[in-house]
Each structure stands twice: as C-alpha cells, then as structure tokens.
Amino acid sequence: MSVRIEEPDGIVLQARDVRFDWSQVPLHWIPGDPVASHLINVLHMLLPAGEEWFVRVFKEAVPHIRDERLREDVLGFIGQEAMHAASHDGVLEHFVAQGLDVRPFTRQVDFLFEGLLGDRGLTGDRRRSWLNERVSLIAAIEHFTGVLGDWILNAEALDRAGADPTMLDLLRWHGAEEVEHRHVAHDLFMHLDGTYSARLRAMAETVSMLVALWQRGHRFLMAADPIVQGRIKGGLRHLRRTGPAGLTPDGRMMGASIRRYLRRDYSPLREGSTAQALEYLASSPAAQAALR
Amino acid sequence: MRGDIPPSLFGKRPRDPFWVAANAFFNGLERVRSLRAPVVRDARPVDRSLRLTVRAVRREAADVVSLRLAAPDDRPLPAWQPGSHLDVLLPSGRRRQYSLCGDPADRRAYRIAVRRLPAGAGGSLEIHDAVAEGDSLSVQGPRNAFPFLARERYVFVAGGIGITPVLPMVRAAHRAGADWRLVYAGRSRASLPFLDELREFPADRVRVRADDEDGVPSGADLLASAAPGTAVYCCGPAPMIDAVRAAFDPSGGSTLHFERFAPAPVTDGKPFEVELARTGRTLRVPADRSALDVIREQIPTAAYSCRQGFCGTCRVGLLAGDADERAVSDAADDGFLICVSRASGGRLTLDL
Ligand SMILES: [Fe+2]
Ligand SMILES: [Fe+2]
Numbered sequence: 231m232s233v234r235i236e237e238p239d240g241i242v243l244q245a246r247d248v249r250f251d252w253s254q255v256p257l258h259w260i261p262g263d264p265v266a267s268h269l270i271n272v273l274h275m276l277l278p279a280g281e282e283w284f285v286r287v288f289k290e291a292v293p294h295i296r297d298e299r300l301r302e303d304v305l306g307f308i309g310q311e312a313m314h315a316a317s318h319d320g321v322l323e324h325f326v327a328q329g330l331d332v333r334p335f336t337r338q339v340d341f342l343f344e345g346l347l348g349d350r351g352l353t354g355d356r357r358r359s360w361l362n363e364r365v366s367l368i369a370a371i372e373h374f375t376g377v378l379g380d381w382i383l384n385a386e387a388l389d390r391a392g393a394d395p396t397m398l399d400l401l402r403w404h405g406a407e408e409v410e411h412r413h414v415a416h417d418l419f420m421h422l423d424g425t426y427s428a429r430l431r432a433m434a435e436t437v438s439m440l441v442a443l444w445q446r447g448h449r450f451l452m453a454a455d456p457i458v459q460g461r462i463k464g465g466l467r468h469l470r471r472t473g474p475a476g477l478t479p480d481g482r483m484m485g486a487s488i489r490r491y492l493r494r495d496y497s498p499l500r501e502g503s504t505a506q507a508l509e510y511l512a513s514s515p516a517a518q519a520a521l522r
Numbered sequence: 523m524r525g526d527i528p529p530s531l532f533g534k535r536p537r538d539p540f541w542v543a544a545n546a547f548f549n550g551l552e553r554v555r556s557l558r559a560p561v562v563r564d565a566r567p568v569d570r571s572l573r574l575t576v577r578a579v580r581r582e583a584a585d586v587v588s589l590r591l592a593a594p595d596d597r598p599l600p601a602w603q604p605g606s607h608l609d610v611l612l613p614s615g616r617r618r619q620y621s622l623c624g625d626p627a628d629r630r631a632y633r634i635a636v637r638r639l640p641a642g643a644g645g646s647l648e649i650h651d652a653v654a655e656g657d658s659l660s661v662q663g664p665r666n667a668f669p670f671l672a673r674e675r676y677v678f679v680a681g682g683i684g685i686t687p688v689l690p691m692v693r694a695a696h697r698a699g700a701d702w703r704l705v706y707a708g709r710s711r712a713s714l715p716f717l718d719e720l721r722e723f724p725a726d727r728v729r730v731r732a733d734d735e736d737g738v739p740s741g742a743d744l745l746a747s748a749a750p751g752t753a754v755y756c757c758g759p760a761p762m763i764d765a766v767r768a769a770f771d772p773s774g775g776s777t778l779h780f781e782r783f784a785p786a787p788v789t790d791g792k793p794f795e796v797e798l799a800r801t802g803r804t805l806r807v808p809a810d811r812s813a814l815d816v817i818r819e820q821i822p823t824a825a826y827s828c829r830q831g832f833c834g835t836c837r838v839g840l841l842a843g844d845a846d847e848r849a850v851s852d853a854a855d856d857g858f859l860i861c862v863s864r865a866s867g868g869r870l871t872l873d874l
Contacts, residue, residue: 238603242667245828285835293823297568298662308835309827316834338528341541345525346548359560421565446540450531508669512753512777521767521778 238504243306243411245313248516250400252324257457259394264458265468266477270401272447273378274321275335280371281315283343284308284415287364291418294358300417307414310407317400329456335447342439362423366432369419370491373433373498374440376412377487378479379405380502383510387476395515403514409507412498426494433491441466571611572599576657577631582715585638586683587650588623590631591659598629604690605668605781608634611660613652618645621687621757621781622664623716626694632664635715637683668781670694673753676702679744679766681758682709685716687781688757696723703747707731707739707762741769750774757781786830788812794865798874799841813860813870821874824860831862839873 258264288308295301325332347367352360382388382405388398419429445466452464466481473480490496511517527545530538574591582588593599607621624633639646653659670691678695680688685706695702704727708714711732720728729747731739744766748754751774756766763780770778791809796817798805807816814826814836826836840858846866858872 236603238666238669239601240606240663240665241669242665244667245833247828247830247832289825289835292825294565296565297570299570299665300568302665305825305827305835308825309833312827312833312835334529334531334533338531338538338541341525341528342544346544348525350552355560355562356556358562359555362562421568442540446531453532505671509671512671512779513775518772518777521780 238508241410241504241508243303243310243414245306245309246403246407246511246517247520248313248317248403249519250317250320250396250516252320252396255321255324255394255396257325257328257330257455259397260388260477261392263391263472263477264452264455265462265464266472266475268448268451268455268464269444269468269472269478271321271325271451272444274318274325275332275447275451276339276443277318278315278322279336279339279343281311281318283347284311284368284371285315286349287361287368288418290361291365291422294361294422295418297421300414300421303411303414304418307411310411314404314407317404321397321400330451330454332451332454334454335450339443342443362419362428363432365415365419365422366428367436369415370429370432370436371440372408372412372415373487373491373501374436374484375408376498376501377484379408379412379507381405381479381483383409383502383506385476391477399514399516402510403516406507406510406514406517409502410504410511412501416496416498430492433488437488571660571662574599574632574659574661576653576655576659579653579655582635583717584712585650586635586713586715587638588633588635588715589649589653589659590624590633591661592631594658596630599632600664601629602626602632602664603666604670604694605687606664606666607668607687608632608664609662610634610649611662612645612648613659614644614648616643616645616648618649621668623686623689626690632661635683635686637715668755668757668779670755671753671779673777674700675749675752676700677745677748677752677754678702678704679754679756679758679762680704680706681762682707682713683715684756684758684762685714686757688755689716689719691755692720692723696727702727704728705731705739705744705747707744707758708733710734739765741765741767745769745771748776750776752776753779755779760787791864792867794867795869796865797842797869797871799871800874804869807864812862813864817860817872817874824874826861829861831859834859836861841871841873843868843870845870 258267260267285308288304292301292304295304322332322336347364350360382401448466449464452458452462453460469478469480472478527537527541529536575594576589577592578590580588602622603626607619610618610620612618620634620636622632623635624631636646636649638650668687676695678688678692692702692704706714706728711717711730714730717730745754754766754770754776756763757780767778788810793809794807796805796807796813803820805816805820807813814829818824827833837857837859844866845858845863
C-alpha cells in the first residue's frame with residue numbers, strides 16, 4: 231500500500247545539474263512521424279533564447295522584490311530556467327550536426343527576445359514599466375509552459391509510439407520543473423503589478439506570437455529537414471491529427487487553459503500536480519544522475 | 523539599437539516581412555505607451571515571519587536539545603509536510619534552517635532539534651546557551667527542500683541529528699501502512715536523539731548502529747535492506763550521504779532522496795580579496811566562505827541560484843586578476859561565477 235500525501239506545498243526550488251547525451255537520438259524521435267516530432271521540436275528552437283530572456287528579465291526584477299520568500303522562489307526559478315535553456319541548446323547543436331540547420335529560425339527568435347523584447351536602454355519609471363510589462367509576458371508564457379509540462383508528464387501516447395527515451399526525459403524533466411515552479415512568474419507579476427488589464431494584454435500578445443511562431447517554425451522544420459525534404463508541408467493544421475492521437479498538445483486543451491488564465495481568480499497552482507512533477511523528478515534518469 | 527531585422531527563413535529576402543510587421547507593431551505600441559507617463563508603484567512589502575514562543579526546551583541526547591515553538595495565543599500554525607524546515611532568526615541576527623521533527627498533525631506547535639556544534643559558526647551554541655523557555659523567536663517558513671513522496675517501500679537512513687526530517691517521514695510511512703525500514707547511525711548511542719520515540723515502532727523496522735559498538739557503516743551496510751523499487755531517504759553528515767550515493771543502485775525502480783539545500787562546503791579555499799568596481803569597495807573573502815556569501819552581505823540583491831557553479835546565474839564580469847576557475851563553464855569567457863570560483867592568488871576586480 232502506498233502512502234497517501236497531500237499536494238506538496240512550499241517546495242524550495244533548486245536547479246538540477248542535468249546532462250543529456252544526444253548522440254543516439256534520431257531527428258525523428260517519434261519513430262516514423264516527422265510531423266509530430268517537429269511540432270514539438272519547434273519548442274527546442276524557441277526555448278533557449280526565450281528562457282535566457284526570462285533569466286535576464288527576472289535578474290533585473292530581483293532588486294524590486296519586497297517579499298523574501300518570493301525572492302527565494304525567483305532565484306530558484308532563474309537557475310532552473312538557465313538549465314532548461316542550456317539543455318535545449320544541446321538538442322539544437324545535435325540537429326545542426328545531423329544536417330538540419332535551424333540557425334535561420336533561431337536567428338529570428340533571437341531578434342524577438344534580444345531585439346523586440348530586449349533591454350531598451352530606458353531609465354527611471356519607464357524602465358520599471360517596461361520591466362513589469364515583460365514580467366507580465368513571462369507570466370503568460372509560464373502559464374503555457376506549466377500546461378505543456380503537465381501535458382508531457384501525462385502523454386502516455388508518446389511512450390506507446392516508442393518515442394526516444396532521452397528526448398522524453400529532457401521534455402519531462404523540463405515539464406516537471408515547469409509544473410514545480412508554475413506559480414513563480416504569476417506571483418512575481420502580482421507582486422510587482424497585478425493589474426488585470428496587463429494580464430489580458432500579455433495573454434493576447436503571447437497567444438498571437440506563440441501561434442505565429444509555432445506555425446512558422448513547423449513549416450520551416452518540415453522544409454529544412456534533410457530527410458523530409460519538403461515533401462510534407464508543415465503547419466498547425468497537423469495538430470488535428472497529432473493532438474487527438476496524444477502525440478502533441480491540441481488546440482482545444484490550449485484554448486480551455488487560456489479561458490482559465492483569464493479568470494480573475496486564476497491560480498497557477500490549479501494547473502497540474504506538484505506531487506506528480508516531483509514523482510517524475512525522483513525517477514528521471516537525468517535528474518537522478520544529477521544527484522550522484 | 524535593437525539589432526537588425528533578420529532575413530527571411532530561406533534567404534529570399536534580406537528582411538523577413540513577418541518581422542518587419544512585428545517590429546512596426548512593437549514600435550507602435552511603444553510610441554502609444556510613451557505618450558503618457560508610466561504608472562509604477564513599488565511592490566508592497568510582505569512580511570511572512572512568525573513570532574513564536576519557546577514553550578519547552580528538552581534535552582534529547584548528550585548534546586542535542588529540542589525546542590517546542592507555538593504562537594503566543596496558541597492559534598494554529600501554517601501546515602507542513604514531512605521534510606519541511608523552518609528558518610529561525612536568532613537574537614544575534616543569525617539565520618539558521620532546522621528541520622521540523624514533530625508531528626504535522628499537531629497544528630499548535632512546531633518542534634525543532636539542534637545539536638551543539640562547538641566548532642560551528644555559533645548558531646547552535648546560541649540556541650543551546652541563550653534560548654530558554656518563554657523566550658520569543660522569529661521564524662520563517664515552513665518550506666520544503668526534502669519532499670516526501672508516496673511510495674510502497676522506504677528505507678530511511680539517518681545519521682545523528684539527520685534524524686530530524688526523517689522522524690516525521692517514518693511516522694507518515696508507518697501510519698500509511700507502507701513497508702519501511704530505518705537505519706539510524708551515530709558515534710554512540712548516547713549521542714543519538716529520539717531513541718525513546720523510535721521505540722514506539724516495531725523493533726524489526728528500526729536498526730540503530732553506534733560507531734563505537736558496530737564500527738563506521740559503509741554505504742552498502744546502510745542500504746542493506748533496500749530491495750528494488752525502494753525510495754531511499756537519507757539525511758546525515760556529508761560523508762554518510764556520499765557513501766549512500768556511491769552505494770545506491772537505481773536499477774529496479776529505486777529512487778534516492780536527500781536534502782539539497784546547503785551548498786557544498788568550500789574545499790582547499792585560500793583567502794582572497796574582491797574589489798567591486800562599480801561600488802568601489804574591496805571585500806575580504808575568508809578561506810571557508812564563497813565570494814557570493816561575502817558579496818551578498820554588501821549587495822543583498824545580487825542574483826545567484828544553484829550555488830554550485832553549474833547554472834551560471836551569478837556570473838559577473840572579471841575585470842582584473844586571476845581566477846582559479848572552479849566551475850567548468852568559467853573557462854569559456856571572461857565571466858566569473860562568484861558562487862564557487864576563487865582567486866588563484868591576490869585580488870580580483872569584478873564588474874559589480
Ligand atoms: Fe523552462
Ligand atoms: Fe518555467
């Protein structure tokens with residue numbers, strides 16, 4: 231009989247020193263399904279630049295926090311995101327080595343996070359206001375990383391499809407840490423700003439950008455893939471097959487989660503389960519190896 | 523100033539129309555926003571500390587005392603789960619973390635236990651010598667860096683005062699009817715706290731090992747009862763945890779859990795100086811402390827995270843001096859990880 235415990239609370243967030251060996255991982259890591267593989271691979275192109283941007287913005291926010299416990303959470307969050315960025319970067323290098331040159335796309339992602347959303351050289355209140363604006367965007371993005379984290383932890387169809395175990399461990403380790411720290415960006419936003427209008431605006435901008443980048447990223451990968459060679463055209467319409475098959479998230483799930491986010495009493499803690507995330511981290515090959 | 527608009531994905535156009543449009547949209551938003559003065563407020567300060575009264579001080583072993591802490595008006599305290607700790611702010615201003623070792627079902631009081639460490643930094647001496655029944659202490663928490671997960675089989679390994687987070691886990695496992703074993707080791711029986719409480723449990727589940735009777739146990743001795751599929755929860759001195767880590771076999775679905783909140787102690791450190799270029803101050807870093815610890819006293823908002831040299835959060839520019847580059851990632855550029863790296867001699871100038 232297994233011990234029943236309540237949902238863990240007050241978890242101290244700590245980065246885990248994980249490493250992954252990509253050398254044996256095929257490009258189409260969901261066997262025979264380049265379409266579904268690349269729908270998820272788009273994330274590998276967005277996350278390194280995006281999460282490094284989280285780190286820069288949150289480091290800038292730390293001196294403005296007037297809540298010691300939240301500051302600790304934010305510092306733990308920063309370390310976890312830095313490790314996520316570095317780990318997805320490793321996947322990208324492996325893609326390039328296998329003849330899938332992702333650099334034209336990542337250059338555009340860099341432009342988004344370093345150019346459009348970067349430091350604008352502002353001072354005083356304008357700097358603070360731009361900081362709060364970016365924190366609101368990160369809170370909206372983190373809603374999705376939490377939802378996606380919860381999805382990947384439960385995506386048994388990927389196991390049944392024979393997905394590559396190293397890739398699954400990367401995605402689930404990352405997803406589990408996203409679930410583990412899912413409250414931090416929202417807490418920080420509520421502490422620094424907290425206005426509902428800013429949350430609405432941030433979600434609208436995030437959804438538009440996410441849909442555009444996912445669509446463009448998938449079309450790019452399908453066209454640049456050295457095996458597919460453009461024979462299948464990429465795009466989000468493929469979600470109509472891969473979503474119900476459980477190989478990728480689907481539009482309906484994402485839409486329902488957006489409606490939850492827009493409720494005034496939204497709490498990220500209601501998305502996903504900390505116990506399940508910690509359970510995965512306790513058995514994740516990469517996270518367990520980081521303990522030894 | 524923001525970098526150039528990137529070329530289109532297959533190089534047909536020097537400026538991708540999507541990003542031309544996105545750039546125009548963002549610039550437009552910025553222009554609208556700049557029309558009026560921004561409204562920013564400072565965050566409202568949040569004080570989460572609790573003022574608790576020491577209700578009882580009890581000697582639990584030769585050099586261990588336990589404190590029972592409760593609210594002055596006995597109101598229920600924030601709930602906690604096995605593995606949680608409190609941050610105790612001592613009268614001297616020191617801040618120490620102690621595992622909660624009471625019963626989570628008792629919502630009126632927290633219990634912590636402290637071993638006297640004459641060679642330590644003074645926190646334990648302060649509790650032993652200066653804290654008495656009726657005193658009031660400020661605490662923060664509870665927080666959990668050692669979460670206890672639902673499993674069917676457990677092996678608990680505790681060394682000395684490391685029994686404190688394990689005791690509530692043992693109780694929870696026993697209440698739930700899980701299959702569990704505890705190996706509890708220490709220098710001598712007289713040094714081990716809570717042996718009386720452990721007598722409540724079936725004798726075949728608890729094994730007490732005293733070094734002076736049984737010798738110092740190896741990792742394999744400590745894990746002897748860990749069958750495949752066991753969750754091993756270990757808390758004790760660093761050499762014990764290292765031994766368990768080395769002997770642990772993850773095959774068969776076993777998992778290993780230990781508390782990770784303390785950064786590893788500095789090994790073979792030499793004292794050195796850091797000059798903070800932006801603030802113009804020079805700080806002395808003693809042999810047994812990290813540059814981060816010393817710098818945080820001056821700059822409490824300095825960002826850091828893992829404190830072990832892998833996440834890179836605390837990297838700062840190294841303007842002058844020679845670093846010993848303890849972190850693997852240090853060698854890559856002119857950055858310096860203040861959480862682990864040190865000077866190979868003399869003084870370092872940092873961009874802080
Ligand atoms: Fe992440
Ligand atoms: Fe995240």
